[in-house]
Amino acid sequence: xxxxxxxxxxxxxxxxxxxxxxxxxxxxxxxxxxxxxxxxxxxxxxxxxxxxxxxxxxxxxxxxxxxxxxxxxxxxxxxxxxxxxxxxxxxxxxxxxxxxxxxxxxxxxxxxxxxxxxxxxxxxxxxx
Amino acid sequence: xxxxxxxxxxxxxxxxxxxxxxxxxxxxxxxxxxxxxxxxxxxxxxxxxxxxxxxxxxxxxxxxxxxxxxxxxxxxxxxxxxxxxxxxxxxxxxxxxxxxxxxxxxxxxxxxxxxxxxxxxxxxxxxxxxxxxxxxxxxxxxxxxxxxxxxxxxxxxxxxxxxxxxxxxxxxxxxxxxxxxxxxxxxxxxxxxxxxxxxxxxxxxxxxxxxxxxxxxxxxxxxxxxxxxxxxxxxxxxxxxxxxxxxxxxxxxxxxxxxxxxxxxxxxxxxxxxxxxxxxxxxxxxxxxxxxxxxxxxxxxxxxxxxxxxxxxxxxxxxxxxxxxxxxxxxxxxxxxxxxxxxxxxxxxxxxxxxxxxxxxxxxxxxxxxxxxxxxxxxxxxxxxxxxxxxxxxxxxxxxxxxxxxxxxxxxxxxxxxxxxxxxxxxxxxxxxxxxxxxxxxxxxxxxxxxxxxxxxxxxxxxxxxxxxxxxxxxxxxxxxxxxxxxxxxxxxxxxxxxxxxxxxxxxx
Numbered sequence: 248x249x250x251x252x253x254x255x256x257x258x259x260x261x262x263x264x265x266x267x268x269x270x271x272x273x274x275x276x277x278x279x280x281x282x283x284x285x286x287x288x289x290x291x292x293x294x295x296x297x298x299x300x301x302x303x304x305x306x307x308x309x310x311x312x313x314x315x316x317x318x319x320x321x322x323x324x325x326x327x328x329x330x331x332x333x334x335x336x337x338x339x340x341x342x343x344x345x346x347x348x349x350x351x352x353x354x355x356x357x358x359x360x361x362x363x364x365x366x367x368x369x370x371x372x373x374x375x
Numbered sequence: 376x377x378x379x380x381x382x383x384x385x386x387x388x389x390x391x392x393x394x395x396x397x398x399x400x401x402x403x404x405x406x407x408x409x410x411x412x413x414x415x416x417x418x419x420x421x422x423x424x425x426x427x428x429x430x431x432x433x434x435x436x437x438x439x440x441x442x443x444x445x446x447x448x449x450x451x452x453x454x455x456x457x458x459x460x461x462x463x464x465x466x467x468x469x470x471x472x473x474x475x476x477x478x479x480x481x482x483x484x485x486x487x488x489x490x491x492x493x494x495x496x497x498x499x500x501x502x503x504x505x506x507x508x509x510x511x512x513x514x515x516x517x518x519x520x521x522x523x524x525x526x527x528x529x530x531x532x533x534x535x536x537x538x539x540x541x542x543x544x545x546x547x548x549x550x551x552x553x554x555x556x557x558x559x560x561x562x563x564x565x566x567x568x569x570x571x572x573x574x575x576x577x578x579x580x581x582x583x584x585x586x587x588x589x590x591x592x593x594x595x596x597x598x599x600x601x602x603x604x605x606x607x608x609x610x611x612x613x614x615x616x617x618x619x620x621x622x623x624x625x626x627x628x629x630x631x632x633x634x635x636x637x638x639x640x641x642x643x644x645x646x647x648x649x650x651x652x653x654x655x656x657x658x659x660x661x662x663x664x665x666x667x668x669x670x671x672x673x674x675x676x677x678x679x680x681x682x683x684x685x686x687x688x689x690x691x692x693x694x695x696x697x698x699x700x701x702x703x704x705x706x707x708x709x710x711x712x713x714x715x716x717x718x719x720x721x722x723x724x725x726x727x728x729x730x731x732x733x734x735x736x737x738x739x740x741x742x743x744x745x746x747x748x749x750x751x752x753x754x755x756x757x758x759x760x761x762x763x764x765x766x767x768x769x770x771x772x773x774x775x776x777x778x779x780x781x782x783x784x785x786x787x788x789x790x791x792x793x794x795x796x797x798x799x800x801x802x803x804x805x806x807x808x809x810x811x812x813x814x815x816x817x818x819x820x821x822x823x824x825x826x827x828x829x830x831x832x833x834x835x836x837x838x839x840x841x842x843x844x845x846x847x848x849x850x851x852x853x854x855x856x857x858x859x860x861x862x863x864x865x866x867x868x869x870x871x872x873x874x875x876x877x878x879x880x881x882x883x884x
Contacts (some may be wrong), residue, residue, distance in 0.1 A: 266653065269660040276667045337652060360652040360691065364663040 250278030251372040257281045258299040260290035260317060261335070262308050266359070270303065270335075273364045274371070287312035291320055294327050301354070301374050302327075306336040315347065322351050331374050335359050335367075387583060391576045398569035405565075409558045413551045424540055427474070431491065431536050434470045435529070437463050438498055442525065445502065449509055449518075464502060471495045490539060494532030501525040591619040598626050605818035607634040645701045648694045655694060658687045696836040700843070713848065715751035716759055718799060718868070719744050722788050725763040729771050733786070736775025740767070741787040749790055752797050752868040758844045765837040766801045766864050773805035773862070799866040807858040816854065817842040 257279050261267035264285070271281045282297070284290035287308045294302070302321070306314035314334060321327040331354040340348065340356055348356055354374050357367070441463030448456040474491060505521035598611050611627040613620055662684045669677055719742075726742050733740045770786040783804045791798040808816060815821050821835050845852045849869055856862035 263653070265657050269657050269664065273660060273664050273667070276664065337649075359656045360695070364660045 250276075251368060253278035255279040255371060256298065256300045257303060257371065258284060258290060258293055258297075258301075259303045260284045260287060260308065260314075261303070261305045262286060270364070270367075274368065277368050279371070287314075287317040287320075290317060294321065294324075294330070298326075299330060301331045301333060301371060303333050303335050306334060306338055315344075318351050318353070333357065333370070333374065335362075384584060384587070387580050391573075391580060394576065395569070395573055398565065398572065401565060405561050406558045409554045413554055416547065416550065424543070427491070427536070427540075430470060430474045431532075434467060434474070434495060435533075437466045437470060438502075438529065441467065441502055445506060445509075460506070464499060467495065467499050471499070486539070490535045491532065494528065494535050498525065498528045498532060501528050591622075595619070595622055595626060598623075598630075602626075602630055602633065604814050607637055641701055644697055648697045648701075651690070651694045655687065655691050658683075659691055662687055693836070696840060700836050700839055713753040713755050716754040716756050717749075717751055718754070718759065718797060719749055719790070721756060721759050722763055722767075722799070725760060725767050726788070728764060729767050732768070733771045733775070736771060737784055738771050738775045739785045740771065741785060743787060743789040745790055745792075750792060750797055750870050752870050754848055754850075754868060758848060762841050762844050762866065763799075763801075765841045766866075769837060770801050770803035770805065770862070770864075774803045775805075795871065796867050796869050799868075800863055801866075802861065802863040804861040807860055807862050808854075808856040809858045813854075813856060817852075 252274055255274075255278070257274060259267055259270055259274075259281055261270065261283065262285055267283045267285070271283050274281050282293055282299070284293055290302070290304075293299075304314045304317060308314060308317070314336065318332055321330060321332065329352075332352075333355040334348075334353060335357055337359055339358060355370060357370075362370075441460050444456050444460035444463060447453070448460060471492065474495065501521065501524050505518065505525060508517050508521055598609075601609055607630055611623055611630055613623045613627055615623070662680065665672075665680050666684075669680070672680065722742060726740050729740065767786065767788070774784050774786055786801065786803045789800050789802070791800065812821070817838055821838060842852055845866060851867045852864060853867075854862055854864045
């Protein structure tokens with residue numbers, strides 16, 4: 248049986264280990280190739296060395312680089328300019344942030360608690 | 376309480392006092408007038424009597440002198456004395472005229488005047504007769520008889536005037552007594568009337584005051600009931616400084632401290648809930664990881680995984696609901712954007728969602744769609760779905776609560792259209808909501824007492840959420856329920872979006 252995420256290269260930038268482990272295990276079990284970066288700098292470094300089909304990005308990372316800053320740096324870089332980004336966060340989107348999201352070609356914005364893993368896997372399978 | 380009411384009480388008392396004073400004043404004035412007129416009468420009477428008496432005494436004096444002159448004349452034959460007698464008789468006539476001219480106001484007085492006049496005339500006439508007899512040289516016997524006649528006439532006149540004056544005095548007394556009696560009678564009537572009116576007015580006043588008191592008490596009661604019903608938002612108005620104002624102030628400060636406590640509790644719960652979210656997400660995610668492949672698990676492990684899953688999903692929903700409720704309570708909520716929605720289609724999809732649970736609990740879900748097409752009220756589909764999931768799930772849950780005791784286990788969804796609204800009724804044959812719990816149905820963490828006893832699952836936030844959402848959609852929700860017979864929830868959605876702010880609409884029963 249072909250797994251729904253077979254061949255997908257996913258970069259997960261998430262600082263909490265038990266959260267990132269959970270996502271990694273579930274997505275990997277569905278056939279994805281998951282790389283976990285515990286902070287924004289490492290995430291950006293990984294992206295310089297490897298190509299990813301989709302980036303899952305947490306909003307709160309560390310003090311000097313949050314999710315939005317990572318996104319801005321990605322869009323500024325030729326190699327990651329078009330890479331789909333999905334936000335996975337605990338924060339609801341504020342009104343002024345919607346514009347930022349729209350201007351930076353974000354494929355999705357989800358509150359972690361609101362999106363069960365199977366639903367996320369479905370979404371990732373169709374993200375290009 | 377408004378200060379106006381105190382002014383009203385004050386004026387009522389003022390009016391009653393004024394009426395009492397006037398009622399007391401009337402008999403006093405009547406008495407005074409009566410006494411005054413008695414006195415006036417007495418003065419007038421005295422004046423008349425004095426005048427008549429003096430007239431009578433002048434007359435008598437002149438008469439006596441005239442008589443003496445005539446005797447003197449008969450003794451001496453002196454013409455000068457005869458002339459003096461003539462003068463006296465003329466004076467008698469003058470006095471007679473004077474007497475006649477005296478005012479005679481009453482019939483008795485006229486009678487007296489006439490009697491006296493006759494007596495005077497008779498006396499004058501007697502003297503004339505005596506004189507003419509004397510001049511004619513009549514016998515001593517005749518002259519003697521004339522003198523006797525004169526004396527008799529004089530006595531008669533004196534008697535007349537005394538009898539008449541006595542009678543008049545008696546009459547005056549009688550009239551005075553009658554006036555006083557009349558005053559007494561009037562006094563009695565006035566006292567009775569005044570007493571009756573005072574009694575009536577006091578009763579009316581007492582009623583008014585009692586009403587004002589009872590209105591205030593009712594108001595205070597309404598506010599305490601609101602607080603008891605969970606409404607801590609409505610500010611209790613305090614406008615008076617009297618005892619009721621103090622009561623209201625006390626109620627208001629009670630409401631404020633309650634609100635502070637409730638808000639603190641809400642904030643605390645919100646904080647805790649946020650802290651719960653991440654671990655719960657991890658818990659749920661890991662359960663899902665286990666479920667991807669259960670082949671390596673023993674039966675016991677599978678069962679415990681199931682339990683972990685059920686409890687985790689319940690907790691996830693609880694935290695979500697708590698956060699939704701707290702969000703809904705926060706001010707400045709964006710209005711929900713609405714579009715025409717096919718309500719029966721949404722109901723249909725929700726019925727499918729609950730189908731499995733209904734089957735498990737042996738509850739029939741009947742969705743009755745009328746033949747004529749239903750109107751599409753302006754709604755928000757996701758919000759409507761949230762409302763319906765809550766209500767229909769509840770209906771199934773509480774109808775299936777007692778597995779064996781109910782012969783009819785049915786949930787029915789039906790519709791009713793009015794010219795300006797669509798009504799959706801969700802009727803169940805479940806355990807019902809006990810009457811004492813009914814007014815708290817749409818409050819936070821409400822669990823009906825009979826539900827708690829039966830240990831049904833539920834977090835007590837569903838109906839509060841439903842109510843909030845219905846309010847925001849501009850609809851209304853009410854219910855009818857009889858314990859152990861069933862509950863029917865009625866959702867009413869207007870076909871035209873109200874221009875009113877939906878947040879201010881709290882119509883529900």
